[in-house]
Amino acid sequence: MTEAVNEKEKLIQKRKKEKLADELIIANLAGELVIAASKLASANKELTFQNNEKEKRTAELAIANKELTFQNNEKEKRAAELAIANKELTFQNNEKEKRTVELAIANKELSIAAIVFESQEGMMVTDASKIILRVNHAFTHITGYSSDDAVGQTPSLLKSGMHNKAFYATMWKKINSTGLWEGEILTRRKNGEIYPEYLRITAVKNAQGIVTNYVATRTDITASKAASNEIEKLAFYDPLTQLPNRRLFIDRLNQALALSTHSRQRGALLFLDLDQFKTLNDTLGHDIGDLLLKKVTERLSASLRESDTVARFGGDEFVVLLENLSTYSIEAAAQTRDIATKISLSLNQPYQLLDHVYHNTPSIGATLFIGHQLTAEELLKQADIAMYQSKAQGGNTLRFFDQMMQKAIIARVDLQNELRQAIKQQQFQLYYQIQVDSNSQPLGAEVLISWQHPERGRISPRHFIPLAEDIGLILPIGQWVLETVCAQLKTWQEDPLTEDLVLAVNVSAKQLHQVDFVEQVIATLQRHSTNPARLKLELTESILLNNITDIIAKMKALNKIGIRFSLDDFGTGYSSLQYLKMLPLDELKIDQSFVRNIATDSSDRAIVHTIITIASSLDMNVIAEGVETNAQRLFLQKKGCLRYQGYLFSKPVPIKELEAILKRLNTIPLPDKK
Structure with a gap:
């Protein structure tokens, strides 16, 4: 029990001890806890402080970062500004260098320009109004005008x-349109001498394209021109007579063939050889022969037309090129013969060759051409053959290559x-063809x-009238007709x-173009x-093709005294209605x-109807010639043509027969007009 107790x-x-130990432990733990709490509090306080410091530092850091960011931005901005400033500085330095280079170039160009301005070429600078501002020494040397003479002019x-207004107008037109003109021109020096120069005129314009100045450079080309002319003479001209040689003549002949192709006008070649020229050379010497050739050249040139x-x-061979002859072969041949005859008469006159009086004649061969039917060489061969035919006839004559043409000539x-x-012996006779109205009553003839x-009998x-026109005999023939008609009208x-009858007389172009034609007609009346x-x-329509103003004036002068005018063959020529009404x-x-074919040809009927309408609109009478049938007369009458002439009424007859017709018509009663 005690043991139990x-x-x-x-x-x-043990339990008290364990409790105490626990309490001690708890006490220790509480103390430690307190300490720990204290420490924790201190730690929290420290942590709070540290957090506050950290936040402060964070705020400060944020501020610092913000400041740093601002500074970095400013730095970048300053860096960009610095870069721009550096770039601007670099550009300015480059521009400065560029301007320096340009200034150096400009100075160099100015120096070159000064040298050029005083070059061998005459230079002249004017303002926009062409007032001379400056000339160089070469200008003075070339023209003779000093700077004082020229500036202000x-x-x-x-x-x-030596150049007309049209030349200068064309020149300045080109300068102002293209900015440049250059070419050869004849200029007068201060001493009055005229010389050739090569002129170049440039228009100087500002940024707006407005002309501010003109710069002219001129080079005296007298020497080079003379050398060029001498070279040309040697290449293209005969040194003795200064006439074109064979080479130049062939070139001109080819040009004539080309022109003839387009114009259809004929041309001709005359090949001349002086008869007995070799005898002259053998007897009197080549010097006398050369003198004859020079005199023949003078006479030939004087006998020809400008064209x-x-x-x-x-040797003694000359060739003549005739251009712009008639489009008809017979007429062209006649023109050729007339010119050849003029040449022959001139060359037949005596020559004074130093102490010798010499007679010489030419043998002339001729051939006609039109277009490129034959080459230049073939034509020359034909003319040469014709010339030898002329020599075979004894010389001093003209022969055509074409025998038929020769016969016609x-x-x-x-x-x-x-x-x-015929003119001298008055072999002409007048015939009269009656003109009647719609009642077959005579109006005249x-x-x-x-x-x-x-x-040959009656021709x-x-x-013969075209021949009379060509050789100028139409004037005396025309005057004889006018005299005879005026005498007949006086009798009537x-x-x-x-x-009351009227006589119509045909007037040729050559008559009408006489300066005193009006006075001649009035004097005859x-x-x-x-x-009157x-x-x-x-008049025929062809008369109206040339010098219409003069013709109108003459017609009005004669019309004023009562003379009437009829336009013959109307519709067959080229009448202008504008002139017609004048x-x-x-x-x-x-x-x-x-x-002639008015009854069967619709085109002729239309033309006739048009002519009648034109006459009516211009308040003119209209008369039809060549009326041979009643059908023709009735058609014309129906369309409004009330005057007629033709075999239906009478053929052309002598004056006595016409007067017999007039008496017979006078006894025929007029038809009933109802």
């Missing part, structure tokens, strides 16, 4: 008077000589001339049967005391070529 006591003591100071060309092929020359005799040849005017004025109102002058015409005449 002891054990129990021990257990209680205009370039007209140098005008030679003709004469060349020397060598001979016949024409014969007719020409006979026509001259057209006067037609006929040649009463003593051997129609269409065979005394007879009541014929006092006065000479025969003829009433009974005279009608018939002419003092009384009548249009419908050509017989339109009347």
Whole structure:
């Protein structure tokens, strides 16, 4: 039991001890806890402080970072500004270097320009108004005008008077449109000498394209021009006579062939050889022969038209090129013969060769051409052959290569000589073809001339009037017709049967173009005391092609005294309606070529109707010629043409037969007009 109690006591003591130990532990733990709590509090406080410091530092760091960011931004901004400043500085340095280089170039160019301005070429600078501002020394050397002479003047100071206004107008037009003109020009020096120069004028413009100055450079080309001319003479001209040589002549002949192709006008070649020239050389020497060739050259040149060309092929052979001849072969041949005859007459005159009087004649061969039917060499060969035919006939004559042409020319020359005799011997006779109205009552007659040849009989005017026109004999023939007609009208004025009749006379272009034509007509009327109102002058449309103003003036002057005018062959030529209404015409005449087939040809009917309409609109009479049938007359009458002429009424007859017709018509009662 005691052991139990002891054990129990021990257990209680053990539990007290364990409790105390636990309490001690708890106390220790509490103390430690307190300490720990204190420490924890201190630690928390420290931590709070540290956190506060950390937040402070964080805030400070944020501020510092923000400041740093701002500083970095500022730094970048300053760096960018610095980069821009450096770039601007670099650009300015580059520009400065560029300006330095440009200034150096400009100074160099200015130096070069100064050197150029004082070059061997004459230079002149003007303002936009062409007032001279400056010239160089070369200008003074070339022209003779000093700077004081030229400055303030205009370039007209140098005008030679050798160029017309159109030349300068064209020159300045090109300068102002393209900025440049250059070419050869004749200029006058201060001493009055005219010389050739090569001129170049440049227009200087500002940024707006406005001309501010003109710069002219000029080079005296007198020497080079003379050398060039000398070279050309040696290459293309005969040194003795200065005429074109064979080479240049062939070139001109080819040009003539080309022009003839387009114009259809014929041309001709004359091949001349001096008869007995070798004998002259052998007897009097080559010096005398050369002198003859020079004198022949002078006479040949004086005998030709301005458009003709004469060349020397060598020795005593000359070749002449005739251009712009008639489009008709016979007429062209006649023109060629006339010129050849003029040449022959000139060369047949005596020559004074130093102490010798010498007679010489030419043998001439001729050939005609049109276009490129033959080459230049072939034509020369033909003319050469014809020339030898001329020599074979004894010389001093003309022969054509074409034998048929030769015969035609001979016949024409014969007719020409006979026509001259016809005028002297008054072999002409007038025929009259009556003109009537719609009632077949006489209005008058057209006067037609006929040649009463003593051997050939009656020759129609269409065979000799064109020849008379060509050789100028139409003037005396025309005047004879006018004198005869005025005398006849004076006789008719005394007879009541014929006092109101009108006679129509054809007038040629050469008559009308005479300066005193109006005065001649008036004088003829006065000479025969003829009433001008009974005279009608018939003109053809071809007359109206040239100098229309002069023609209108003459027609008006004659119309003012009462003379009437009719336009013959209307519709076959080239009348301008504008001129037609300006002419003092009384009548249009419908050509017989339109009347002939009027019953069957619709085109002729349309043309006739148009002519009648035109005459009516211009308040003119209209008359139809060549009326041969009643069908023709009735058609014309229906369309409004009330005057007629033709074989239906009478063929052309002598004056006595016409007067017999007039008496017969006067006894026929007029038809009822109802």
